[in-house]
Amino acid sequence: MSRLRLQLIWMLLGIFAAGSLFAQQMEWELTALSKDGQVTYDMATGRSICTGGVMVRHGDTVLTADTVSVDEKTGDTLAEGDVRIQYQGQIWVGDRIQYNFFSRKMRAEDFRTGAPPLFAAGKGLEGDTTNNVYDARNALITTDDYESPFTLVRAKSIRVIPGDSITARHATVYLGKVPVFYWPYYTRKIGQRQNQFLFLPGYKSDYGAFLFTGYQWYLNDQLDFTLHTDYRSERGPGVGPDLNFDYGHWGKGGISYYYTYDRDPGEDASGQEIDNNRQVLFFDYRGNPGTNLYVKGQFSYESDSTFRQEFFETAYQADPQPITFGQIRQLWSDVTLEMYAQPRVNNFYETVERLPEVRLNVLPTPVGTLPLVYESVNSFGYYDRLFAETNNVPSQMDFDGGRVDTWQQLSVPFNLFGWLNVVPRVGGRATYYTATESGVTNTAEGWRTVFNTGVAVSTKASRVWPGARSKTFEIDGLRHIVQPQINYAYVPTPDREPSSLPQFDYELQSFFPLPIDFPDFNSIDAITAENVVRLGLRNKLQTKRALGVQDAVGWDVFIDWNLDPENQSARWSNLYSDLILRPRTWLTLQSQVQFNVQSGQFEQALNTITLNPGTRWSVGVSQWYLRESYWGGTADEEPGNSTFSTRFYYRFNENWGFRMSHQFNETDGRLEQQYYTLYRDLRSFTAALTFRVQNPLGEPVDYSVALALSLKAAPKYGIGEDAVAPSYLLGY
Numbered sequence: 001m002s003r004l005r006l007q008l009i010w011m012l013l014g015i016f017a018a019g020s021l022f023a024q025q026m027e028w029e030l031t032a033l034s035k036d037g038q039v040t041y042d043m044a045t046g047r048s049i050c051t052g053g054v055m056v057r058h059g060d061t062v063l064t065a066d067t068v069s070v071d072e073k074t075g076d077t078l079a080e081g082d083v084r085i086q087y088q089g090q091i092w093v094g095d096r097i098q099y100n101f102f103s104r105k106m107r108a109e110d111f112r113t114g115a116p117p118l119f120a121a122g123k124g125l126e127g128d129t130t131n132n133v134y135d136a137r138n139a140l141i142t143t144d145d146y147e148s149p150f151t152l153v154r155a156k157s158i159r160v161i162p163g164d165s166i167t168a169r170h171a172t173v174y175l176g177k178v179p180v181f182y183w184p185y186y187t188r189k190i191g192q193r194q195n196q197f198l199f200l201p202g203y204k205s206d207y208g209a210f211l212f213t214g215y216q217w218y219l220n221d222q223l224d225f226t227l228h229t230d231y232r233s234e235r236g237p238g239v240g241p242d243l244n245f246d247y248g249h250w251g252k253g254g255i256s257y258y259y260t261y262d263r264d265p266g267e268d269a270s271g272q273e274i275d276n277n278r279q280v281l282f283f284d285y286r287g288n289p290g291t292n293l294y295v296k297g298q299f300s301y302e303s304d305s306t307f308r309q310e311f312f313e314t315a316y317q318a319d320p321q322p323i324t325f326g327q328i329r330q331l332w333s334d335v336t337l338e339m340y341a342q343p344r345v346n347n348f349y350e351t352v353e354r355l356p357e358v359r360l361n362v363l364p365t366p367v368g369t370l371p372l373v374y375e376s377v378n379s380f381g382y383y384d385r386l387f388a389e390t391n392n393v394p395s396q397m398d399f400d401g402g403r404v405d406t407w408q409q410l411s412v413p414f415n416l417f418g419w420l421n422v423v424p425r426v427g428g429r430a431t432y433y434t435a436t437e438s439g440v441t442n443t444a445e446g447w448r449t450v451f452n453t454g455v456a457v458s459t460k461a462s463r464v465w466p467g468a469r470s471k472t473f474e475i476d477g478l479r480h481i482v483q484p485q486i487n488y489a490y491v492p493t494p495d496r497e498p499s500s501l502p503q504f505d506y507e508l509q510s511f512f513p514l515p516i517d518f519p520d521f522n523s524i525d526a527i528t529a530e531n532v533v534r535l536g537l538r539n540k541l542q543t544k545r546a547l548g549v550q551d552a553v554g555w556d557v558f559i560d561w562n563l564d565p566e567n568q569s570a571r572w573s574n575l576y577s578d579l580i581l582r583p584r585t586w587l588t589l590q591s592q593v594q595f596n597v598q599s600g601q602f603e604q605a606l607n608t609i610t611l612n613p614g615t616r617w618s619v620g621v622s623q624w625y626l627r628e629s630y631w632g633g634t635a636d637e638e639p640g641n642s643t644f645s646t647r648f649y650y651r652f653n654e655n656w657g658f659r660m661s662h663q664f665n666e667t668d669g670r671l672e673q674q675y676y677t678l679y680r681d682l683r684s685f686t687a688a689l690t691f692r693v694q695n696p697l698g699e700p701v702d703y704s705v706a707l708a709l710s711l712k713a714a715p716k717y718g719i720g721e722d723a724v725a726p727s728y729l730l731g732y
Helices: 002-026 307-311 313-318 726-730
Strands: 028-032 038-042 047-051 054-058 061-065 067-071 076-087 090-100 106-115 118-128 133-142 151-161 165-175 178-189 196-204 208-218 223-232 236-246 252-261 277-290 293-302 325-331 335-342 351-366 373-386 399-411 414-416 420-433 446-459 461-470 475-491 530-545 548-562 575-584 587-596 601-611 617-626 641-651 656-665 670-682 685-694 702-711
Touching: 028 038, 028 047, 028 067, 047 054, 054 067, 061 067, 118 151, 133 165, 151 178, 196 223, 223 252, 277 307, 307 313, 313 726, 475 548, 670 726, 685 726, 702 726
Parallel strands: none
Antiparallel strands: 028 054, 038 047, 047 067, 054 061, 061 076, 067 076, 076 090, 090 106, 106 118, 118 133, 133 151, 151 165, 165 178, 196 208, 196 702, 208 223, 223 236, 236 252, 252 277, 277 293, 293 325, 325 335, 335 351, 351 373, 373 399, 399 420, 414 420, 420 446, 446 475, 461 475, 475 530, 530 548, 548 575, 575 587, 587 601, 601 617, 617 641, 641 656, 656 670, 670 685, 685 702
16 A cells, blocks of 8 residues: 555656646747748757747747847857847847846847837946846937937946836936036936926016926826926016825825916906915825725915916816815715815805715615615705905805705606606705804795605617618618607795805806706705706717717707796796717717797807818817807897807828917907917927917907927827817916
8 A cells, every 4th residue: 555655646746747847848939930940959958049030938028039049947048130138018139148038137248228218228238137237338328219319318337227217327418419418327217207307488478488497206106296497587487396196095196386476466356466476386185095985185275366377377277266175985885975175265266165064875775675766865064155355355245054954855767668767756855054144134044845756757769770881971880779858857836945045055057957856956055946847859870980889970959848937937948959970980060059949049059060080180160159148138139259269280291290279259350369389299309389379358469489398208298188278388
């Protein structure tokens, strides 16, 4: 029995050893790259000899060369003739390289290496993975992926840490053959996050000549820091740091500060002199520190009401009145709990302070085995509605108070005939208000109750025509999808009308129709009687194209039918239409309109045509129309305001491009805005020379010109950002 057991053990060990040897052999892959390529094995030396062009792969390393001699036991390799070694994103190139696949030890008299967008070359390369360091002499570093780079750094010695950085000693910066700067010690991170200088010269009527400069440090993968130092000939110097951080689920965001001593600040909207010391501080944070736990916040301080508009035009256009707030939100499967605080930091903005507000929401949830769905929205908080101050004097209209609100609803979703979805609902709201008082009016303490009910009906139908074909309209089969929708909402007159309540959450004007049911309609304090049916129809006509299934036609229309017009402005609301046509992949026509069925007039329209046949050129034309009566005027007033916008881009060749856009006010015949940008590819950089003319109503014409440079290795602008927000090319 013992001899048999010993034999089995030796057999298993033999199978394991053979398997290990087979696995080791399988780690190597030697492949001829041409019909003349040969791979032979020398029994005497134990080396594989590869000639005629070969690829050697071992693990994550790939080596190609004209001839290769490799010892598969030790990993020692001698490669000659157009040698390329790729490992972990780093590429090494040379005519003759000694390399070990196991230790990564490397020796080369002449070499080139790179991990885009950073490249280096030099002599006398030596190194291995013991310290993951490679040293060389007489080297150059560049971001130009060209044989003869224009911008480069020449150094007596360099040290390369693959995947991390390149460090140079006694380094000189060259533009072409001209030396422009010397560093005793210079280091550069490998990858997309590159330290760089920021440089933007220009002229603006409001500033005079200006020069915006800065330097951006990428401290590590989580932190980057930028210091801005600017000068405006008519306004003075400006300085400020930006710090951005990204710690994954622990949070990401940034903090930025900017200060300028403005020699000519002018007056604010109320006619008051603005102080020469002007500054802005902004902080934002977004994090997910725990499972379904989300934290975010924002702080925005401005020294005066016009600073951001004058000095940070792009940010102002994106958000004219940034708020300060903090929010903590915890999610469960059916419940969300949120604490929200919103103080006022800038007293020249109207704000509703929430100090704090707590919300507990129950998402639509089935009630046991019953065919019922329950949902609720609950909140309580202390609110202070603060109107804009003039000369730091509080408004007489300010008021504050507490509020507790709860809304509960049950719905019974079911399906009829297998195709008709019906969701009747019934709910109620109870809201308690504390007494409020201001210098103008006051409201009494008490409850307000609201009853709501309604029903939503919808269905969806489709039909396919697989044989539909048209080369002209790029049709390869058609599918039509139609979705009619009816939503009825009924709210009887509440026991307290909005006029007797403090308006913390009030109804805001909007170009789009507000929701008619709860909780989507969230203007809690503006709830009044409602008896309305919203009729909607959604159409899609889809076809197969090169990019996949595409909507060749999309058309959504809806209108509100007010069953009790005494509580509404009219029997019928405006008819809303959103139409998009794509007769070709490169041609898009879109129309969003509001039509007043009572007067037979268009109240609002946005019509756009876009042609984008390729990367060489594109054209866009749009019209924006708004009737004066839309904001409460009479139908007998002037027809309204009509503005045309045009956009055109043309790429002359690989190095030159041109973009222009215009905004023309048809109502008063005024060319409100003109942009002209000439692009030039400078190999390491892209340059954009932009000229803009602005002609705002009732203000002096403003002329601006600037030259924006962006390093390709670390682009300053995102893809398409210069087209969406061209003001970036003129500064902030």
